[in-house]
Amino acid sequence: MIKREEIYARACGSLVGGVDSPVRAWKSVGGTPIFIDSAAGAVLRDTEGAEYRDYVSSWGPMILGHASPDVVRAVSEAAARSSSYGAPCVGEVELAEMIKGRFPSIDLIRFVSSGTEATMTALRLARGCTGRDRIVKFAGNYHGHNDGLLVSAGSGALTHGVPTSPGITAASARDTIVARFNSMDSVRRIFEESGGEIAAVIVEPWAGNMGLVPPAPGFLEGLREITRERGALLIFDEVITGFRVPEGGVQNVVGVAPDITCLGKIIGGGLPVGALGGRAGLMERLSPIGPVYQAGTLSGNPLAMASGIATLKSLTESAYDRLERAASRLERGFKSAAGRAGLPIAISRLGSVLGMFFSESVPSDLESVQATRGDLYPGFFHGMLERGDYFAPSAFEAMFVSAAHTDEIIDATVANSEAVFAKLANSL
Ligand code: KE4
Numbered sequence: 001m002i003k004r005e006e007i008y009a010r011a012c013g014s015l016v017g018g019v020d021s022p023v024r025a026w027k028s029v030g031g032t033p034i035f036i037d038s039a040a041g042a043v044l045r046d047t048e049g050a051e052y053r054d055y056v057s058s059w060g061p062m063i064l065g066h067a068s069p070d071v072v073r074a075v076s077e078a079a080a081r082s083s084s085y086g087a088p089c090v091g092e093v094e095l096a097e098m099i100k101g102r103f104p105s106i107d108l109i110r111f112v113s114s115g116t117e118a119t120m121t122a123l124r125l126a127r128g129c130t131g132r133d134r135i136v137k138f139a140g141n142y143h144g145h146n147d148g149l150l151v152s153a154g155s156g157a158l159t160h161g162v163p164t165s166p167g168i169t170a171a172s173a174r175d176t177i178v179a180r181f182n183s184m185d186s187v188r189r190i191f192e193e194s195g196g197e198i199a200a201v202i203v204e205p206w207a208g209n210m211g212l213v214p215p216a217p218g219f220l221e222g223l224r225e226i227t228r229e230r231g232a233l234l235i236f237d238e239v240i241t242g243f244r245v246p247e248g249g250v251q252n253v254v255g256v257a258p259d260i261t262c263l264g265k266i267i268g269g270g271l272p273v274g275a276l277g278g279r280a281g282l283m284e285r286l287s288p289i290g291p292v293y294q295a296g297t298l299s300g301n302p303l304a305m306a307s308g309i310a311t312l313k314s315l316t317e318s319a320y321d322r323l324e325r326a327a328s329r330l331e332r333g334f335k336s337a338a339g340r341a342g343l344p345i346a347i348s349r350l351g352s353v354l355g356m357f358f359s360e361s362v363p364s365d366l367e368s369v370q371a372t373r374g375d376l377y378p379g380f381f382h383g384m385l386e387r388g389d390y391f392a393p394s395a396f397e398a399m400f401v402s403a404a405h406t407d408e409i410i411d412a413t414v415a416n417s418e419a420v421f422a423k424l425a426n427s428l
Contacts, residue, residue: 002047007035023156026393029378033393039066041404044390052390053409057400059392060240060265063323063352064314065404071269074310078303086297091305098312099267099277102248105257106277110286111300115239115264116144118274119202121286121294122260123148125276126200126233128292129285136190136201136232138181139163140366140396142209143202143237143262147172154209154366159394181207181365182215184222191230200233200260201226205250208240208398210369212348212355214362220256227259233282239264239274240398243312245351246320269311271304319403323352326405330354333414341421343428354399358424369396376424383420389413 011018019025019033026033034046042065044052057063064071078091096109112118123135123146135148142155150157150165151173157163164173177194180186181203191198201223207213227234236258238249243266247253251261259282264274277283287293298304331347331354338345346362348355357363358373358380377395384391389412391399401410 001049002035004032004034004046004048007047008032011035021156023159023392023394023397028159028395029381029393031382034390041065041067042402042406042409050388052385052388053405053413055389055391055399055401055413056397057402058265058270059397060244060353060400061268061270063244063266063400063402064269064311064319065402068269068311068314068404070314071307071310074306075271075303078306081302083303084298084301089300089302089305091302091309092300095267095305095308095312098309099263099275102243103251103261103277105251105279106261107280108283109275109277110283110294111305112274112276112294112296113272113298113301113304114144114274115237115262116146116274117296118239118262118264118276119143119149119235119237120146122235122262122276123200123202124294125260125282125286125292126235128290129282130199130231130233132197132199132232134175134177134194134197134199136177136179136187136198138203138207138365139178140181140210140213140369141202141204141207141237143204143239148176149202151176152178152366154207154396156394158210158366158396180367181213182219183365184219184226187223187226191226191232195230195232198230198232200235202235202237204237204240205254205256206241206350206353208353208355210366210396211357211363212350212353212398213364213369214348214350215250215254216364220250220254224256224258233259235260235262237262240353241350242266243315244353246317250350266311266315267308268304269307271307272298272301273304273308314403320351322403322405323401325407326401326403326410327352327354329407329410330399330401330405330413333410334417337414337417338421341418341425343421343425345421352401354401356399376427379424379427380420383423384413384416387416387420389416
């Protein structure tokens with residue numbers, strides 16, 4: 001047994017902030033982060049032996065639950081055949097074919113090792129294909145930590161109050177134009193001013209890095225129309241939403257086909273992976289066929305491919321039914337518990353990913369997210385944690401359930417929320 005204070009102090013002696021990704025340091029909610037020793041199904045176990053019902057799910061990849069037997073078996077068998085070859089393997093082809101089978105907008109794929117690499121490559125491809133420099137992104141959207149996109153970014157950048165990071169050159173920032181999520185007026189104004197310079201618009205079709213904010217009716221269709229009219233590419237960052245819904249991705253739910261789709265998280269089942277895909281004519285501009293260079297030592301890693309294949313194979317209709325049952329039960333339970341406590345909350349949900357806001361209604365953009373009572377979030381986080389429920393240590397993240405979240409797991413969490421919501425309501 002290792003006390004969290006002890007291991008965190010040790011970690012701070014070797015890792016920046018004691019962590020390898022900022023949001024894990026709990027800076028915005030306070031307290032000493034727990035260190036995880038193991039996990040199985042919907043439950044985490046920390047180094048002190050305490051158990052928690054997990055609603056972070058490694059930020060999305062663990063959609064089946066932790067240590068899913070099929071995934072463990074697939075990764076173990078792959079590891080016994082070596083963990084990396086630096087040469088093509090059959091698993092890359094199999095996983096690519098599985099993804100193509102669910103995304104009609106994708107003819108060809110390139111695997112990389114993170115969502116950041118996927119979006120970074122997508123931008124380079126868009127610029128390489130159009131000969132244009134500028135990119136439009138949306139305030140509060142997060143696409144990983146590449147320079148051009150760490151401007152008015154969500155997730156950890158927003159959590160730590162540095163949406164536009166130091167170290168980004170003026171040129172990078174100049175080439176990134178920030179629009180308001182769900183505002184076609186803001187996008188039209190940008191195209192009126194700079195349309196001929198814009199290589200691409202990149203968007204999280206459901207924004208999962210400022211809480212979970214849905215697209216307004218017609219917003220995604222509007223982006224498709226204006227980019228097509230003005231010769232810019234449309235990039236959907238589906239790193240969170242890809243395979244989170246039974247339809248595959250948001251693009252299949254709304255019927256809007258982007259030019260490039262970025263994926264990650266679930267397609268690797270918890271191992272490092274990212275991917276970008278699109279029409280053959282576009283993707284073939286990437287090296288080795290085309291001139292736009294991209295490469296990676298561990299791209300298409302055999303263990304990550306085995307994990308992704310096993311995960312997608314296990315995402316059956318009955319798995320999605322379990323996911324829907326768990327997520328809708330949590331949504332209903334939180335709403336009724338908060339209602340009984342007299343605490344205004346608003347919940348958004350896309351399949352098995354949810355957002356919760358301390359407000360009367362679901363916000364539509366970053367400005368309205370920041371107008372919600374985010375100050376109540378630390379009380380929610382710690383109140384639930386001490387009762388055995390682990391949520392994101394940031395108000396600007398989403399909640400995830402897995403196929404391992406049974407009715408009993410969800411009902412225990414909802415029961416715990418009664419007291420937590422009541423305490424928050426009394427603090428108003
Ligand atoms: P990675 O480079 O972290 O694999 O993926 C970047 C990324 C790209 N696009 C979207 C929509 C994303 O949400 C992410 C990463 N998500 C965050 C959590 N919201 C990762 C967690 C973290 O940064 O520690």
